[in-house]
Amino acid sequence: MLASSKPILTMLNREGNNLIIQAHCGFIAEAGEVLFRKIKAPLKITYNSFLKNTIIGCLTVVLDKDKIGDFKMPNLRTSQDMALWLSIMKGGVISYGIQKSLAYYRIVEPSNTENKLKVAKGVWNVYRVQEELGYLRSA
DSSP: OOOOOOHHHHHHHHOOOEEEEEEEEEEEESSSOEEEEEEESSSSOHHHHHHHHHOOOOOTTOOOHHHHHHOOOOSSSSSSHHHHHHHTTTTOOEEEEEEEEEEEEEEOOTTTTOHHHHHHHHHHIIIIIISOOOHHHOO
């Protein structure tokens, strides 16, 4: 559920070429009540900083395809969005964060991210196979 596109459009016009825009994301329970926690979007994320903190999700991201070029979501079982952002950012694209909650993510059971070991294996696979990072850098 996207709250407002005005801050996103303002930032797209201000920051210029080669960027991803993301915003804070709040949470709501399955029944609809707002939970008092959120994922805060960092002000700026580069390829290398994203490897350390894979915080960009799909819910609040806006891309200018005319500036970034064609891209396709990788066909992976897990961590598809992370793999996509890495492939885009590897070419120098930077992500900028809007310091406002513009969307809410509804938490439902069971969740794809509930199994932390499965999530960690997915991240490891993207780092080792897609990004071809060494063992130590992937850890």
